[in-house]
Amino acid sequence: MKYLKSKKYDTKFIRENMMGPNSIKILEELMNEVNLKSDMRVLDLGCGRGLTSIFLAKEFGVQVFAADLWISATDNYNRFKKLELENSIIPIHSDATKLPFADEYFDAVISVDAYHYFGSNNQYFDSYLAPLIKKGGTIAIGIPGMKKEIIGEVPEEMKPYWPEEALATWNSCNWWKKIFEQSENIDICSIKEMIGFKEPWNDWLACENEFAIGDRAMLKADGGRYMNLISIIGKKK
Numbered sequence: 001m002k003y004l005k006s007k008k009y010d011t012k013f014i015r016e017n018m019m020g021p022n023s024i025k026i027l028e029e030l031m032n033e034v035n036l037k038s039d040m041r042v043l044d045l046g047c048g049r050g051l052t053s054i055f056l057a058k059e060f061g062v063q064v065f066a067a068d069l070w071i072s073a074t075d076n077y078n079r080f081k082k083l084e085l086e087n088s089i090i091p092i093h094s095d096a097t098k099l100p101f102a103d104e105y106f107d108a109v110i111s112v113d114a115y116h117y118f119g120s121n122n123q124y125f126d127s128y129l130a131p132l133i134k135k136g137g138t139i140a141i142g143i144p145g146m147k148k149e150i151i152g153e154v155p156e157e158m159k160p161y162w163p164e165e166a167l168a169t170w171n172s173c174n175w176w177k178k179i180f181e182q183s184e185n186i187d188i189c190s191i192k193e194m195i196g197f198k199e200p201w202n203d204w205l206a207c208e209n210e211f212a213i214g215d216r217a218m219l220k221a222d223g224g225r226y227m228n229l230i231s232i233i234g235k236k237k
Contacts, residue, residue, distance in 0.1 A: 001025070001028070001029055001195055001196040001199065003025050003028055003196075003199065005024075005028050005055070005059055006022070006024045006025045006028045006055075009024065009055075014051065014203070015203070015206065015207045017048075017049040017050070017051050017079070018049075018051065018203065018204055018207055018209070018212075019048045019049060019070075019113070019211075020048075020113045020144075020204055021113065021144065021200035021201045021203070021204045021229070022199070022200040022201075022203035022204060023048065023051050023052050023112045023113050023142075023200075024051050024052060024054075024055045025196060025199060025200045025203065026112050026113065026142040026194065026196065026200050026229060027052050027055055027056070027110065027112050027142065028055070029142070029194055029195060029196050029231065030110070030112070030140045030141075030142045030194075030231055030233070031059075031060075031140075033140070033189070033190065033231070033233050034108070034110075034138055034140050034233065035138075036056070036060040036062050036108060036138075037060075037062070038060065038061035038062060039062075040060075040062045040063070040107035040108055041062070041063050041065070041105065041106050041107050041108075042056055042062045042063065042064050042065070042106060042107065042108045042109070042110060043064075043065050043067060043099075043101070043105075043106045043108070043109045043110070043132065044056060044064050044065065044066045044067065044110050044111070044112075045067055045096060045099075045109055045110070045111040045114060045115070045129075046067070046068055046069075046096065046111050046112070046113070046114020046115065046117065046118075047066040047067060047068045047071075047076070047114075048068055048070070048071055048113070048114070049071055049075070049076065049079065050066050050068075050071075050076045050079050050080060050089065050091070052110065052112045053066035053076075053080070053089045054079075054080070054083060054085060054089070056110065057085050057088040057089050058085070061088075062088075062108075063088060063089075063090075064088060064089045064090070065089075065090050065092055065101070065106075066080075066089050066090065066091045066092060067092040067093075067094050067096075067099060068092075068093065068094075068114075069093070069094065069095050069096065071093075072093055073091040073092055073093040074091075076089075076091035077091045096114075096117075096118040096119075096124075096128065096129075097118065097124075097128050099128065099129075099132060101132050102132075103131045103132060104131070104132070104133065104134045104135070105132050105134075106132055106133050106134065106137060107133075107134055107137050107138070108133075108137055108138040108139070108140065109129060109132070109133055109137070109138070109139050109140070110140050110141075111140075111141045111142075111143075112141075112142045112143075113142065113143060113144065114143075115141045115143050115232075116143045116144065116145075116169040116170065116171075117169060119141075120168065120169045120171065120179075121179070122179050122182040122183070125180070125183050125185065125186060126183050126184060126185050130183070130185035130186065130236060133236040134236065135236055135237070136235055136236060137235065137236040138233070138234075138235060138236075139186060139232070139233070139234040139235070139236065140231075140232070140233050141230075141231070141232040141233075142194065142229060142230070142231055142232075143229070143230050143232070144170055144227065144228075144229055144230070145170050145171055145172060145173070145176070145193075145227070145228050145229065145230040146170050146171060146172045146226055146227060146228065147172065147193070147225075147226060147227070147228050148172050148226075149171065149172050149174075149175060150162075150167060150226070154167070155226070157221045158218075158221055158222065158226065160217075160221075161217065161218035161221060161222075162218075170227070172230075173191050173192060173193060173230055176191050176230060176232060177191050180232070180234065184237070185236060185237050186234045186235070186236060186237060187234055187235045187237055188232070188233070188234045189233040189234055189235065190231065190232075190233045191230065191231070191232050191233075192230070192231055193228045193229070193230060193231075194228070194229040194230065194231045196229065197224075197227075197228060197229050200229065201215075201219055205219060
């Protein structure tokens with residue numbers, strides 16, 4: 001990946017607002033398989049500090065609803081105003097199971113480095129998200145995962161870095177395929193390992209953020225053997 005769009009953005013601003021592997025680079029790869037038009041209404045689910053919302057608004061001209069539980073709507077609104085995007089992005093503070101929107105409101109739902117926190121089960125999509133998406137609407141998800149399921153004993157070198165809650169949400173492409181195959185409301189176009197892994201993660205590890213610093217040893221121990229990034233693209237039935 002050359003990340004031609006992502007590299008236009010200010011490095012200092014991106015590093016100040018990252019909360020994990022570089023979300024706009026993950027999003028740029030996702031968008032290679034998604035066709036967004038400027039008249040669309042898009043839910044950015046689990047937007048964090050709004051980097052992906054900014055990217056969607058600037059690169060595709062869509063109206064973005066930036067929803068997150070951990071970051072306040074006011075914090076994100078102030079960030080969007082500084083970039084003169086306050087009329088393009090609507091910040092929402094909301095739990096992913098309590099989204100305050102009408103049925104069939106969105107043309108697309110995008111979720112980067114977030115869906116695994118609330119969607120790692122076979123109930124979430126049908127119960128909470130599918131009703132909000134128009135028929136034929138797009139679902140695009142980019143999440144950290146595993147090349148294969150870690151079943152039973154965790155590799156010795158990874159035990160210091162993989163807490164139980166991480167292993168409960170980091171799964172393989174095949175695992176996610178089985179989850180979405182149980183849904184009555186989605187046609188899956190593709191579930192696959194993303195091309196980009198090192199660069200989004202290296203951008204995060206370069207941050208002087210306590211969580212990024214803590215992840216440096218984990219990625220070194222992994223050595224490209226276990227972890228990956230997963231792309232999930234689908235359409236609402």
